[in-house]
Amino acid sequence: MSMTSDIIITLALILATLSSQCHGGDVPLQVGFYQGKCRSADVEAVVSGVVKALYKKDPTITAALLRMQFHDCFVNGCDASILLDGNNTEKTAIPNLSVRGYEIIDATKAAVEAVCPGLVSCSDLIVMSTRDAVALSGGGRYVVQTGRRDGTISLAKNVNLPAPSISVSDSIKAFAKKGLDAIDMVYLLGGHTVGVTHCSLLRNRLYNFQNTGKPDPTMDSNLLTSLRSRCPQNATFDNTVNLDQNPLSSMTVDNSYYRQIVLNRGVLQIDQELALDPLSKNTVKAVANGFDFSTRFGQAMIKLGAVEVLSEKQGEIRRSCRAINKPFKL
Numbered sequence: 001m002s003m004t005s006d007i008i009i010t011l012a013l014i015l016a017t018l019s020s021q022c023h024g025g026d027v028p029l030q031v032g033f034y035q036g037k038c039r040s041a042d043v044e045a046v047v048s049g050v051v052k053a054l055y056k057k058d059p060t061i062t063a064a065l066l067r068m069q070f071h072d073c074f075v076n077g078c079d080a081s082i083l084l085d086g087n088n089t090e091k092t093a094i095p096n097l098s099v100r101g102y103e104i105i106d107a108t109k110a111a112v113e114a115v116c117p118g119l120v121s122c123s124d125l126i127v128m129s130t131r132d133a134v135a136l137s138g139g140g141r142y143v144v145q146t147g148r149r150d151g152t153i154s155l156a157k158n159v160n161l162p163a164p165s166i167s168v169s170d171s172i173k174a175f176a177k178k179g180l181d182a183i184d185m186v187y188l189l190g191g192h193t194v195g196v197t198h199c200s201l202l203r204n205r206l207y208n209f210q211n212t213g214k215p216d217p218t219m220d221s222n223l224l225t226s227l228r229s230r231c232p233q234n235a236t237f238d239n240t241v242n243l244d245q246n247p248l249s250s251m252t253v254d255n256s257y258y259r260q261i262v263l264n265r266g267v268l269q270i271d272q273e274l275a276l277d278p279l280s281k282n283t284v285k286a287v288a289n290g291f292d293f294s295t296r297f298g299q300a301m302i303k304l305g306a307v308e309v310l311s312e313k314q315g316e317i318r319r320s321c322r323a324i325n326k327p328f329k330l
Helices: 003-023 043-057 061-073 102-115 122-136 168-176 182-193 203-207 221-230 256-262 269-276 281-289 293-304
Strands: 196-198 240-242
Touching (some): 043 122, 061 102, 122 293, 168 182, 182 256, 182 281, 203 221, 256 281
Antiparallel strands (some): 196 240
């Protein structure tokens, strides 16, 4: 292992400890929580093996898992409530209808249950799986904390996520409610370095920005032409568009997204506003020109994973990630 890798891991461990003390309740999360709890089984290695196999078949799982973790942690904290099935669960809320990757967590759950039954939470599986997918996509491997427990409440009415058209100032406020600062916000929105969005979420920027009947004047003209071709004004279909408009980097977790938005090539309104608003533009420029994105992104993901977690006797360890436990009948 190189000295650089040692430094990165050390920084992640320090941040993990500080973050858990701030957000993890009376019992902080721990790096290596499952070590020694599952006989000789290495839980994180089992999860990594499953994610690696699935990633080889479909590299887009990285974007899916990043989105899943964000959508989970921003509603009731990181408690895997987004995984629960039901008529009025978080899954059914409009912002979550396009969330995918549930089968990835099902697969990791099945694998860890085979070697360590009843001990590994679904909320930890989301965080570990996302970390592994990020690493496979070139984003560097950060050290995750574990020890979360799963929530038992999942209601669509509780889903209140920042919209793609949110202002930077309102976005900062939304992140602050979760114990995340403005710099954390800039890095976490860097998850848009992979993945896609739908034309329906950006068509107003292309044709009728703020009801002017004109496109968003901040958008690069070449990008406007390209996106209009992909997203016709009156189309009855809803195409997808890469969030990172660098075709050589749209599947890689790196700082390319920031270099694009500095060039006015942000796809979603919040993406472009990050590079223009005085509250965030200096940070964006520093990230675009820097070389430590992987480390800083990993640190922000660690903080996100510590938001409002359940621990000790709170919540439960679900037998199925899709349903709360039912008492065994004697």
